[in-house]
Amino acid sequence: MLRILHQIFKVGTITEPLASSERFDVLGAQLKTAVRQRFQGSLAIRLVDAGSCNGCELEIHAANNAYYDIERFGMHFTASPRFADLLLVTGPVSINMKTALEMTYDAMPSPKLVVAMGDCAVNCGVFGKGNYAIAGTVADIIPVDAVIHGCPPSPTDLIQGILACLNDA
Amino acid sequence: MTRPSRNTWFGERLSDQGIYVQYLDDHHPVHMPCLEIRRLDWAHAAKEAKRLEMRLVAVWAADANKRAGKDASERRLCTYMAFAHPEHRHVLLRTELSAAKPEIPSLSGHYIAACRMERSMQDMFGLNVSNAFDNRLWIKHEHWPEDSHALLRAFDAHTPLRPEPERIGMDYDYVSCDSECVYEIPVGPVHAGIIESGHFRFLAVGEKILNMEERLGYVHKGIERSMQGRTAQDGIALAGRVSGDSTVGHAWAFAQACEYAANLDIPPRASYLRGVLCERERIANHIGDIGAVCNDAAFAFMHGQCLRLREEMARLHQEIFGHRLLMDAVTIGGVASDLSGDMCQKLIRQTLDIAAEVEHLRAIYADAPSIQQRVIGAGIVSVVDAKDLGLLGFVGRASGHYSDERIEEAYPPYDDLIIPVPEGKLGGVSTRVWVRFEEIANASRMVIQLLETLPEGEINTVWQAPEAGVSGFAAIESWRGEIAAWVRFGMDARIDRYFVRDPSVINWLGLELAVRTVPVPDFPLVNKSFNCSYSGNDL
Structure with a gap:
């Protein structure tokens, strides 16, 4: 136990002080305000992988690490769409995932915000439109409020995209 | 050569x-x-x-x-x-x-x-x-x-x-049981966490899992068909996204199959750099998964530490190779970017630091009864079953099946290296974690040796596509295990058929065996210790 405490103490706080990255600073402050004002300080996100390669999922995990610590802005990932405010969708929507995506969307309460994350979700990316196995982009299947480009988008891009979505909402 | x-x-x-x-x-x-x-x-x-x-x-x-x-x-x-x-x-x-x-x-x-x-x-x-x-x-x-x-x-x-x-609405004919004591638990395709999509159907008696059946294919994206008609240079971006966590492995397997088909040797410097990329990918994924296994047993300290190390690696990858996950770093005929002396030093220094930190964390992990009691003896695949299924990579190496293409196929740069094999036999979660710790240490040594003995010269060969009808086959040891890729060229230097077998195709079968008789709440723990790819399986 002592070793665990020692290790925690040794590493210290690595969460980026809002000043160390200019972009992150502005974003973080705005995001916190948006989440506080519009969602009482708590924004529940449900992720659906509609056909991604798992690259976007790795970056979502990274957004939860101590450097970005997305939870400090009041955002957390939830296991059920029933109490999710925002649906984060990755990947081109495969024909085999289309129904599951629609059902998840239908299961959410309003305002049903949707963010399409990554080039695949936005324009089918490297897998391409005009592919028998792909039903379309996320926007072709459900209404989308914000898109985040990148293959995959970085954790900072992710935070920025969610902020854009909240501001438009 | x-x-x-x-x-x-x-x-x-x-x-x-x-x-x-x-x-x-x-x-x-x-x-x-x-x-x-x-x-x-x-x-x-x-x-x-x-x-x-x-x-x-x-x-x-x-x-x-x-x-x-x-x-x-x-x-x-x-x-x-x-x-x-x-x-x-x-x-x-x-x-x-x-x-x-x-x-x-x-x-x-x-x-x-x-x-x-x-x-x-x-x-x-x-x-x-x-x-x-x-x-x-x-x-x-x-x-x-x-x-x-x-x-x-x-x-x-x-x-x-x-x-x-x-x-629409037709159901898959799952393995079922008529007994009144047995109940079914359907899970997915949308899972509770931040993971890919797939369906698991459990048959359970009380807490014990009697049988677990996988139903995959949800993230099928038509990759094989989409590759047809692409040139090799165009196709490698797609191959690198078969499974985003093993982008180096898949891009390398595709590139090597194309290069074999064209009878093309790549410069030694390029193969060394591919080795560095692949071993760094191995380290990053093993670190991430060890953290995730611990997290699923509520040992969150380890998860936090591992995510931190992984992020540090991603940041250096962005700085040196231009991509946090190393996508598009392997190209047909070589690699995308060269390393300066400074960059080599940075990579060596960080690899040493990370290896030392992992060793330190390993001692803490090995000493913590709360996690040890969860991982020891959980999710066992016997040596006989592992051989029967032909389990690959670290999953195989935890169950007495030691196939490793870096040794058997010994493609460059691995023909210049000594590759130790962690020989696990017990086949449980703890053994798979042990193999991963060993592989992090071994891969770190390899990265450093490759960088210290990096040959001078070009990092690319001019690509010349083979004639129509010629095919090439490659087997690359990615972090999950052997990736087998077969590419056949058609007219106008375009690919006419691409087949790839991710190690997950085989290792998913091992997971079905490993979760028999474990309690349902142990499933996530066992699943994470395998961490098979859905996308790589579904294509």
């Missing part, structure tokens, strides 16, 4: 059995030859491979292209199977099916791992695998129109499939 001579070992064994074989000249490399056999010898050849203790690598199909001038619809189908022997490397066997009735006997009686690959083959080509004990649909889900076989030339691959109304 001296060219290895033709590998005739398995061909001779087959001839001894009275199986007629013919070496195909339009396939490379010669040390992993492709042999044409008669259709009636198909199952017999597999039986012989089993007797010789060879491992089944993959089973797939393609249309024959010998008479490429003919009308596409008249092309016959061919089926392929590949085997590997620890000392005698890989061999591919091919046979042509009858045009009137494309049918092939199943190999699943000899190799159980063939089953799902044969089902994929049936889905994609509409051929018939006879004597199979499982004929259910696999990648082609129930709602697809019955006659849609996506890899047939005649199939319209450019329009999204429309589900057939009367097939």
Whole structure:
């Protein structure tokens, strides 16, 4: 136990002080305000992988690490769409995932915000439109409020995209 | 570089059995030859491979292209199977099916791992695998129109499939149990956490899992078909996204298959850099997974520390290679960017630091009873089962099955390195975690050695596509295990067929065995210790 405490103490706080990255600073402050004002300080996100390669999922995990610590802005990932405010969708929507995506969307309460994350979700990316196995982009299947480009988008891009979505909402 | 001579070992064994074989000249490399056999010898050849203790690598199909001038619809189908022997490397066997009735006997009686690959083959080509004990649909889900076989030339691959109304709602025929004491738990395709999509169907008695069945294919993106018609340079971006966490492994396997087909050697510096990329990818993924395993047993401290180390690696990758996950770093004929002396030093320094930190965390992990009691003895795959399935990579190495292409195939740069094999036997979660810790340490040593002895010279060779009809096969040891890729070129230097077998295709079978008899709440823990790819399986 002592070793665990020692290790925690040794590493210290690595969460980026809002000043160390200019972009992150502005974003973080705005995001916190948006989440506080519009969602009482708590924004529940449900992720659906509609056909991604798992690259976007790795970056979502990274957004939860101590450097970005997305939870400090009041955002957390939830296991059920029933109490999710925002649906984060990755990947081109495969024909085999289309129904599951629609059902998840239908299961959410309003305002049903949707963010399409990554080039695949936005324009089918490297897998391409005009592919028998792909039903379309996320926007072709459900209404989308914000898109985040990148293959995959970085954790900072992710935070920025969610902020854009909240501001438009 | 001296060219290895033709590998005739398995061909001779087959001839001894009275199986007629013919070496195909339009396939490379010669040390992993492709042999044409008669259709009636198909199952017999597999039986012989089993007797010789060879491992089944993959089973797939393609249309024959010998008479490429003919009308596409008249092309016959061919089926392929590949085997590997620890000392005698890989061999591919091919046979042509009858045009009137494309049918092939199943190999699943000899190799159980063939089953799902044969089902994929049936889905994609509409051929018939006879004597199979499982004929259910696999990648082609129930709602697809019955006659849609996506890899047939005649199939319209450019329009999204429309589900057939009367097939919507049809259910997959899961393994079930009539007993009143047994209940079913359906999980997915949308899972609780931040993971890929797939369905698990549990049969449980009380807390114990009686059986768990996987239903995959949800993230099928038509990768094989989408590759057709691309040039090699265009295709590698797609190959690098077969599974985003093993982008280096998949891009390397694709590039090497193309380079073998074209008889192209890449400069030593390029192969060393590919080695550095691949080993760094191995370290990053093992670190992430060790953290995730601990997190699933509520040892969150480890998760936090591992995520931190992984982020540090990603940041340096962004700085040096221009991508946090190393996507697009491997190119056809070499690598995308060179390293300066400074960059090498930075990479060496960070690799040393990370290895030291992981060793420190490992001591804490090994000493914490709260996590040890969860991982020891959980999710066991026996040595016999591992060999029977041919489990790959760290999953195999935790269960007494030590195949490693870096040693067996010894492609550059690994021919210059000594690769220690962590020899696990107990086959549980703790053994898989132990193998991963060992591999982090070994991979770190390799990265440093590769960087310290980095040869001078070019990082790229000029790409020259082979003639139409030529194919190449490569087997690359990615962090999950062996990735097998087969690429055949068609007209105008464009790819005519790409087949890839991610190690997950085999290792998913191991997970089904490992979770039998563990309590339901231990499933996430066992699942994470495997961390199979959904995307790599579904393609």
